[in-house]
Amino acid sequence: MSVRNTSLRLRDTLRLGTQTWSVGAIHDGTVHLTAPGRASMTITVSALLGDPTFEVVGDRRARGPLGGTALFDGLPEPVQKRARWWEQHVTEVIDGVPCTASPGTPAKLEYDPQRRTLHEREKSKHEELTGAGETLSLRTVKRMRRDYERDGLLGLADKRFVPTRPVAGRADPRVVDALREVLAQNTHQSSGTVMRLEREVRAVLERTHGPGAVPMPSESTFRRLLKRLAEGRHATGSARTRRTLAQQPDRMFGAVAPVRPGELVEVDSTPLDVAVVLADGFVGRVELTAMVDVATRTIAAAVLRPTTKAVDAALLLARAMTPEPMRPGWPQAISMAHSVLPFQAMRSIDQRLEGAAARPVIVPETVVYDHGKVYLSTAFRNACRTLGITLQPAHPDTPTDKPHVERTLQSVGTLFAQHVAGYLGSSVERRGKNAEAAAAFSLVELQDLLDEWIVTGWQNRPHDGLRDPLSPGQLLTPNEKYAALLQVAGYIPVPLSQDDFVELLPAQTRKINSYGVKIDHRVYDAPELNPLRGQRSGVSAFNDLWEVHYDPYDITRVWLRNHHATEREWITLWWRHLNAAPVPFGQDAWNAARQIAAQRGDGTPSQEKITALVDDILTRASTPPERAAATRGSGRRRTSSSRKEQRVAARTSAASEVRGNDPVIPKTPRPEPAEPAPPAPELEDTADDDSLAEVIPLGVFDPHEEAKHWW
Template sequence: MSRLKRPPRVVVGDRVRFAGQTRGVLAVSAVALTLTDEAEPHRVVPLLELFEADDFEVVGTPMRMPLPPASLLEIFPEAVMAKALWWEGHVLEVLHGLPPGAKPGSTPRSEYAPDRSLTARQRAKAAELTAAGHPTTSSTVAHRRRRYQEQGVIGLADHRPVRRTPQFGEADEAVVKAMRQAIDEAVDASTRTGTFILWRVGEILKQTPEGREAQVPSRATLYRLLTKLTMGTHTTGSAVTRRSKAHGAKTPYGELPVFAPGEVMQIDSTPLDVLVLLDNGVMGKVELTAMVDVATRTLTAAVLRPTTKSVDASVLLARTVTPELMRPGWTDVLRMSRSVLPHRRLLALDERLEHAAARPVIVPETIVCDHGSVFISRNFKSSCRFLEIEFQPTHKGSPFEKGHIEKTLGSVATLFAQFLPGYTGRNSDQRGRHLERERLWSLLELQGLLDEWIVAKWQNRKHDGLRDPSHPGRLFTPNEKYATLVEACGYVPVPLSGADYVELLPAEWRVVNDYGIRIKNRTYDSPGLGRMRRQDSGVRAKRGLWEVHRDPYDVSQIWVRDHRCGGGWVQATWKYLNRVPVPFGDLAWDHVSHQLPRATEAEIADAVAALLTRAHAGPQTAREPKPGKRDQRVVARTKAAGPVIPPPAAGPQTAPGDETDEAEETLADVIPLGLFDPMEDPWKRS
């Protein structure tokens, strides 16, 4: 009895060679196999008959050829790819009996017939190639066939021309580890050069036995290794950027979905790179504090202060929920009634928008800020609680969590500040010369220009972050995006009365004199202050002074709390309001003016161009900056030490028609001062 050829195992999906055909296994039982057949749908073969057949062989599970990566095929030279394709044709003939490109109906050659084993076909292919002048062994053909089945045509190519080099070359692992440690130590330290990093690497290597035994490469190799390891880390660059990248998220960035105006707003402050004339006449730089709406990128408020305080953040919050009124000198194209904003429908809900400029009024739901003392102060938190706003500070050292306001403040410097006289640039390398000689704007004038620029330029500038999801190629302006979202989300005006607005303003305590109240060298008076003049307020904690609230960005008026009569407010106006054209004066608009047509893009562009031209020219009259206190003391002392020159004696005046020859005038003798000789005897008599 012949010995049965038992395979290790046969499972569904395997392919077996039986009766001159390669068949697939459809089902397996204890006594038979169900195989595919050319004439019938299937054929059941008993295991005893199958194992006794001379040509029985388990070919194996059919493998799907991998799809060749086209991008990798392009990196090989043409000669290498030509040889790989040449080998592919021969390997396919070994596997399937026919070469690629064979005509339909062709039959395999006898040495590659399906009834022959794979080993026999590989020996036949090796003999064929050797006879054709390409010496090859059957093991080489088998090796090529296996690589082709695993990798496709890429497995037949010679990889030596495109062999990848190690990431860090032949550098010792201990050196790489030490350099990584030195780079990590430099994250929160001051910026140093690569020379210090390499010195620190040497110190770290001396601390461990592995480091002392490590093979340190040449200095040039160390610098190349340092370049690879510090790529994108800013180790020798900006310290702020370095910390931001090091402490940032290591996982893919998420995005907070925002679908309504005011859902998430961000607030921050930064120095403005412009010299201005402060209230005391001294030149200085100011800080810009602004709030941006994430959904529409609207700058709801932006204020300038010499130094930002907690009360300034509360005033900014009050301005955010208050319409921006048109001001004298602003062109009509900046009215909300002539913008893309739905002014008529909003006016029916909020009467405050009747004479508003084209800047949306957005009520915050959540405010995101950093851990600056201005924003985490009790004053700002209480203002948020009063308006029912959720206060959300970011994680420490994570400025990317409020990236929208960070980018917005940078854009203000690029799009607005550089057009102003006295622009200083980002740092001392970008600063020009003799900036103090330029016509500088005062703080109040610059605030007015900034407000006008926001309405004219920023709110009508297409923003890359405001795209139509259905048509990504279309950009929106902040006003257009607000008009789109408010149609779906609606508009709810904040119930902020005039008294509420005054309560949010910073408070000061002053005496009410006969002439009124004096604040910042400005006098405010009102008939309502009559019973308060030179009277005690009754507030013992403040020594009887009266509580005064004022808007730091509006010098036209103040409000005094009447502690004696129910705590109401008495409004007092600046004494010279009607004489000086200040940008925040009282406004009087015609309530029966006709509806103006919508402003065109050309009109808005003209308004922006005129604004930038006016801003760059500076004030109409040049003003000399007032010297500082130190300079004033020097001048005063110089005048006190100088000689007293008597006034000229009264004499006959020259008639307008008379002329005097200057050459005939008698000049006084000039007695020059002697040179100081430090070696001269001071007690020597002259």
Template sequence: MGRLKRPPALAVGDRIRFAGQVRGVLEVTAQAAVLEDADEPHRVVALVELFQAEDFEVLFQPERMPLPASSLLEMLPAATVRQALWWESHILEVLHGLSPGAGSGSAPRPEYGPGVSLTARERAKAAELIRAGHQATPSTVARLRRRYQQDGVVGLADLRSARKTPQFGLVDPAVVDAMRQAIKEGIDSSTRTGSFLIWRTREILGQSPGGDSVDWPSRPTLYRLLAKLTVGTHATGSAVTRRSKAHGANAPFGELTVTAPGEVMQMDSTPLDVMVRLDNGVVGKVELTGMIDVATRTLSAAVLRPSTKSVDASVLLARTVTPELMRPGWVDALKMSRSVLPHRRLLTLDERLEHAAAKPVIVPEMIVYDHGKVFVSHNFRASCRFLEIECQPTHKGSPFEKGHIEKMLGSVATMFAQFLPGYTGRNTDQRGRHLEQENLWSLPELQELLDEWIVAHWQNRPHEGLRDPDHPGRLFTPNQKYAAMVESCGYVPVALSGQDYVELLPATWRAVNSYGIRINNRTYDSPDLGPMRQRDSGVTAKRGLWEVHRDPYDVSRVWVRDHRGGGGWVQAAWKYLNRAPVPFGDLAWDHVSHQLPKATEEELTQAVADLLTRAHAGPDQPAGKKGKKVKPSKSDRRVVARTKATTAVAATVPLPKPQHEPPPEEPVEEDDETLADVIPLGLFDPFEDPWKRP
């Protein structure tokens, strides 16, 4: 028994072999097929007879006509499109026997009916068009029919009207190549004008073989050519942007998927466009070093220094994994307990968060940084190894690989720095005059303003990169994104202990004298330094000096390692702390008398507005409406009084009495009532057990 064979598919237009002839299929019905025949106009053969014939063979089956590129018709004039559609109606009648406008149940005309070959139909259509007054031949109809079957209606259109002009007009390609080379040579050079690039183009063309015989375009043509070739290259603009674009990635940018806070963080430094008054009274600029979390866009830490050093990067790590405590003068709306952060859940892990500001504590898993001296130093890498953080340097000359921190540093300039006195602008063209005569902030004061701005504005500002995947029109703030990720990924921040925090701080070696320790013209002392005074530490490599760790952004205290007593830490406070408010102490975090369940958007907005107004006025210059000075409120004076009241502090860090009693302070002027009694508050002690109940 023979194997069953499925009959082949048969359609109009196929070429088959049957009864010793090669025939075309004119029509196919359910039971029979109409074929071409050499002796008669056509031959009707039953499908059963056709498929069982010994010599039956399908020789050619036309491929399915591809979908036409109909969008090309939009590039053509309307008259050309109408002509193509007119030809389409006639070609369809040649192919199928009926025109597109034929009604339902209409029968083909005899010259296009079943059994009539394509050649005969083409001759009939040409004769019909000639009678109607159109110029057409059978070969023209056949050519258009084949083009229609291949390209659709676009094949019937006259595409000469849609021809594109050359990209560079009639300019010789040799001139174009020479100008491309001139532009490429200037990538790493200083910025020059377009006239230089045109001059260099002619020099390159003259040095090339046959360059003297090339037609040199006119001056306007050369400038038009230069404009086309330098689009997006900044060839005559910023040298920094030009190098960045030239050395950037040519492939599409990828997307690094992060699912938890701290999974990927980025760090970088940049000069801050603000003049500040340094400790020695000299006016100068400072550098901003920041770290941002890619998952939540949280600005975990930002520090200011006259010049960034490797120890500053280590301090930045310490500040990232340490709760940001509320500071004197900060509004109650900035507390973590008033924010959208999961305060109660985190409070069960670390009670230090009870008085923390509304900024998440994030422990990095991987830090991405560039090849700056600060980040490739041994000190910074040692700190990362100590915290078990993976270091991932970017490729050289590829700032786009850490674009999040680059964008953040630019945002600080536009959203914060420009509101400050002494703002210099990004370059000399934007710089004002006599900036050093303005009411400039000191470095510690500016640092505190920046920290407050981060908590008040940055962490509560909707970010373009934090969109809801299901609702793209909704934006998250960094605090909202952090709270959502804590719920989804179960992230638990493990903040540094006091021992770890002090170990990460930069170290210096000093002698312990009878009056204490002197660092940067500040004297630090503590009763616990008694056994160390005027004695050798035993560290021969340091000539008997004592190891002192300090936070360069908190001048209120230092820590001294007791090399003779087991290696523990002794905290020493600034000797004259009572004579100046502490820039970064936590002396007044609980001065607010009432608590609200949540900080409203209006409160946060008002806090940001007050911060920028205060920052623009400069130190000791409260600004009111229309630039007028305003009198501090009773609450403000109470906070100032508590901040200054540091002569009697907590027993954890007793301060010695000054050698010379300070002159009595002038009494605060009252309007109608006396200020409340000053309640002295203690300094923050990282070694204190946070779970210890008073």
């Protein structure tokens, strides 16, 4: 009996009448036939199969599905060899000849698709294999043929070596559900052991299905099940890592691709794992607040502060839009004139770039921030509104909304912080022995090192996120990316004036009294207030009060906006007791002094008493170790200050030093103190004959001259 093979496949060669055709397409019951040198033809499948002259010619081989090659290559060699042995026999059943046979090899009679049905061919193969000593059934031959047609060569491999089982294996689904519930609850708990998780799973099963209704697997089986279900979740590992992984979105990550420098900027703060000497040997960590431009991965600004305040976040904007000046000791190789940045073209537009370091000036358009108090403050929002910057808050507990600055802060720790003297490690288990006692830099020195590293290292380091899309193997540096995008976006400088800097500071509303302006029990005054004393501002939004801006890190002066002037005008008001306390100190030190006075039962302290207490805190906290040792050697007992007093003094002193280096601080001259009196005669120190007391000259108060002037 002759049986024709009536199945059609793409690229089959068939004979129809006296002509040979190739199957080009099969669609919707029609077959598109093509032939070299002739016009193509379309015929229905029913008409083609009903034509008595139709037959498939040429060498037809079984084509298993593509894919699975990499998985098959990972199987053991004996398994692969057995699968290829099966392929020879299965393809002979399907096509009549083995897959390795040469083209044109005639098929055996018992496997000829033109003369034998598929069932007959499978039966012949079963008889052949059993006759050769193989122990198998006809059902096995049929199954292997179906698996090959469905999965290709991988379908012929031993299933015991192919990972087709579910993740939980054959575990009871009720146990699996209970374990998933426990793992979800364990996300925000303290890390425990496998024993605790096993006990909680047993409690969930008893509460849900009743005591003893669901048997618990053995300890070894439970551990294997936990390893599979808790893969990458740190169920018994780091609690911080477990919470971080749980905060990732359970969906496809979105992507924003800014094409202009400053189009999207992310800002965040984190503790820096470096011990810093703040004052008088007080060693502690500082916070790193950084602003990262997503388009170029440029660290637009980075500041170190003992505690990040709202004014720091506002000043961060000013530093990003201000060129980084070259500092003494920096090599000329890191100047903008010697970098890949288009210095000449940019300098022709912005003269501030003359003598600047190779750090791009970033003008933010949109700032992405988290829900920290620093970024929710009025000072930061006012600064962004003044500069025309759009604020985009991140979702709560979703660090993936600002991943670039998160990863950059980690990179600062690995690329910079760990190489700095005083590195403490990211956790206690990574900390060295007596790491706090090691040598450390001051805050000013560390800030200078960080600025130089950003200009020298980070801005010229190839970044994995700055790959050329047309040449993925080529990495760009932040400066190279900035120069490339600058050709498309252009450069528009936004120079900050002194008035702009004052606008970035936090503000309060006050009344101008006859003696000046009072802020937190401190009196500020200036001769420019004479025509405004006792008058209303005329601003109904402020209840006729006056707008006063202040710097929490330097309370020696404040700035009052003159609402009666036709143009924007700021009046600098100086603290009346500035000459009595020549060292600028901040809001923290002032509040600490008031608390000390209150603890001593002094009631509401006066300005003079608070000034003296603050001066005492700064004196005890800023005494160099050499002087302290000399004091102990001379027989004097040095009163030990509390840790809180040291911290307040250290923050104040460090912040005052850093504030003095800010390039955008207005240079308003401070009032000159009165002429010093002649020095008093030196008195003999009865406590130590070899040392003399330090003489501090004070101004002479002349009541007759003072009576001639009004306040």
